[in-house]
Amino acid sequence: MAKHASGLTEEQLAGYDACSLDGECVTPSYEVFRGYRTRHTLDEFLEMAISLNAIHPDEYLTDMLLKPHEVIGALADEGDQLNNATPVYFFPDTGVYAAAVSETRVLDAWLCWPCYPANW
Numbered sequence: 001m002a003k004h005a006s007g008l009t010e011e012q013l014a015g016y017d018a019c020s021l022d023g024e025c026v027t028p029s030y031e032v033f034r035g036y037r038t039r040h041t042l043d044e045f046l047e048m049a050i051s052l053n054a055i056h057p058d059e060y061l062t063d064m065l066l067k068p069h070e071v072i073g074a075l076a077d078e079g080d081q082l083n084n085a086t087p088v089y090f091f092p093d094t095g096v097y098a099a100a101v102s103e104t105r106v107l108d109a110w111l112c113w114p115c116y117p118a119n120w
Helices: 002-006 010-022 029-032 042-049 059-060
Strands: 050-054 072-077 084-091 098-100 105-112
Touching: 002 059, 002 098, 042 050, 042 105, 050 084, 059 105
Parallel strands: none
Antiparallel strands: 050 105, 072 084, 084 098, 098 105
């Protein structure tokens, strides 16, 4: 994720930053984190923004995969063959990175964190 995110344009990042500053915050206690990426390195930001969610991947990803997206890499357990690896997706319209890591969990990072992505 970090390698891909570091290649995003300033214009793209500015859009996600605007959402982080002005969007709907996921919880009132996270208000202090608004605009976090603008005050920290990208790696520090991603460390804070990554979340493991207890949700079925189909429920999380099905509608998203109908929209523009790209596979930016893959997650694999040690010894896994590449064809068994889990794809990591990037959804540019929302600035969301996501990967199904089990039958009941999705690992994601929102570039607009701590706010919901646009049109969430």
